[in-house]
Amino acid sequence: MILSLKKSTNNPTTLSQLAELTGAQLLGDPALIIHDIAALNNATASDITVVLGTHYRKEASKSEAAAFITDKQLPEVSAQLLTSDPRKAMAEIILHFHPNQEIVHPSIHPQSAIHPHAKLHPHSQIDAFTVINENTHIGSNTHIHSHVSIGSDCKIGDNCIIYPQVTIYDKVSIGNNVIIHANTVIGSDGFGFYQLNGEWQKISQIKSVIIDDNVEIGSNTSIDRGCLIDTRIGKGSKIDNLVQISHNTDIGPNAAIAAQVGFTGGTKVGDGVMIGGQVGIDTPEIGEKCIIAAKSGVTKNIKDQQMVSGFPAQPHQDELSYQAYLRGQYRQYKRKKDSQK
Known part of the structure; x- marks a missing residue:
């Protein structure tokens, strides 16, 4: 079936239901109602968001999201779905709130x-x-x-x-x-x-x-x-x-x-x-x-x-060593050149 993304179904879903959908471990209120999924920086108090990587973990405390998908527990937030594969969970939740529809019209x-x-x-x-x-x-x-x-x-x-x-x-x-x-x-x-x-x-x-x-x-x-x-x-x-x-x-x-x-x-x-x-x-x-x-x-x-x-x-690893050697050689050259001024 040919599929395309449509607007959110606006289908309120509990955090517990999303945990069951994704197979994630639930932390927080299982009855918390989630209306959609959004990015960290524009999520609202009715959205769930996803944290991918260390940099984004630091940004999580600034997000207004109601809940977070993450691979490591976030100490500063209460509602979380812990999973070893946040991208997979994100994809499953996107399809839950934005179900695909057939677009072929013969x-x-x-x-x-x-x-x-x-x-x-x-x-x-x-x-x-x-x-x-x-x-x-x-x-x-x-x-x-x-x-x-x-x-x-x-x-x-x-x-x-x-x-x-x-x-x-x-x-x-x-x-x-x-x-x-x-x-x-x-x-x-x-x-x-x-x-x-x-x-x-x-x-x-x-x-x-x-x-x-x-x-x-x-x-x-x-x-x-x-x-x-x-x-x-x-x-x-x-x-x-x-x-x-x-x-x-x-x-x-x-x-x-x-x-x-x-x-x-x-x-x-x-x-x-x-x-x-x-x-x-x-x-x-x-x-x-x-x-x-x-x-x-x-x-x-x-x-x-x-x-x-x-x-x-x-x-x-060989390339990293090679680049480190070149940087070291350049620093020695620069120090020698600077000392001659």
Whole structure:
């Protein structure tokens, strides 16, 4: 089912009920009535809020919230839900007060352009000024927003949301429960060229892009088609805005890739990898469960379960030691220079 956030149900709920919903330990009055969830700095006396991290614990005493979700007991407040995973509890309470609703209204807007050989599920929604080409299949309960361009021989599964001005080139395959945000391009040519007599010659990119189930892709992201193998985004992966995934890249399941990451192409990324913002990746393989810190430059393979940082990227503790050494050397140089004045 396609879902979207609607306004609060204004459904008063006791703190005890929220504790039962989240599996959290309750501290305080179980009969306390909560009307909504809000951020620390704008919560009111009828709201519950969440404390994520040490910095926010210090801010909790200033909040007007009636109750707090936290992983460690707050000494200065009485009503609390203690849980080892505050983010999960927050997500559950958001959905409680802001339940999702189905937004698909089966229809084909008369100002859309649908090829007669395209196959649209009768329970899909196609908005105005969208173009869907020959032999493309659109699944059940999928919403294609306005000004979307979908090429020939594509497959888009069930329960997907494709937001405005997304461009999907020919032969792209998209699984179920996929969300693609505005202005993203899927299946454009990979950056493949060779030189002949000092001039660049194009190498045809003859494969495509496969996006598995439960993937979410942010806005203004580009995912290039492969040259001789498909570019692939694994099941459950989450990709931020402004990411460049080049040809032949294979992203494993449940990856999390932050904004402004760039792949040069041909990288195989293992399961559960987390990549911070503005990372550049030019290496054949990244192992499973790796963490790559923001602004790193990855030029060598990374083994499973490593955390790396820096340029060129190296194990994070080595990078910290290296930076500490450089700072120490600089301080010595500066002291020597100052003593000569």
